[in-house]
Amino acid sequence: MDRHPKLSIVLATKNRACYLDRFFRNMEQQMLGCGCPAELIVIDGASTDGAIEIIRRYEHLISFWVSEPDTGVSEAVNKGLARARGEIIKLVGDEDLFYEGAFKKGVAYLDEHPQCDCVIFHSNWLFEIENGKHYQFKLTEPSGQITFETLLQLIFIKLPQPEAAFFRSKPLRQISGYDEKLHLYAYWDLWLRQLKAGHRLFAVPEIIMD
Secondary structure (H helix, E strand, O other): OOOOOEEEEEEEEEEOOHHHHHHHHHHHHHHOOOOOEEEEEEEOOOOOOOOOHHHHHHHOOOOOOEEEOOOOOHHHHHHHHHOOOEEEEEEEEEOOOOOOOOHHHHHHHHHHHHOOOOEEEEOOOOOOOOOOOOOOOEEOOOOOOOHHHHHHHHHHHHOOOOOEEEEEEEHHHOOOOOOOOOOOOOOHHHHHHHHHHOOEEEEEEEEOOO
């Protein structure tokens, strides 16, 4: 934890205690296997459901955490970005489950493709039904360099998950992260602004998470 991190993992969460124990165990696996020094930053929006107790239980994994009111996910993510020290940024959700070696693949891709500013992998699209089982459906997987045209086409074939992306921190900071006036589709706006700024985004049709 004392080494300067190459990878900064940022979690924005609020009142999601039911997911956090599994989340932190998954993050420990990913951080140990990513092949580089990593830090985990947790921005909690003043949870009242017991989440803080779980966060404290995993403080050995966390470089920085705070629990305070915010205006939503976009502000929370930007708070995390302001604290991040790594050259690669990984945004994560508390209910995400990453497959073994997922973070190592993201870091390795950016190391091997210096022309890439953001790489977007893919996730399983799962919905939980009443009996506790999960229903999965498949959509076309985008692949290769993303342009304005292909990004707009993705609306009709598959919306890439922001949690499946790995960003270089310097280009991300140049466009100031998320627009805090937006919430649900702030990541879509982010990718549009990245393309407008000349950033190079690539999609890899490999599933790394549920």
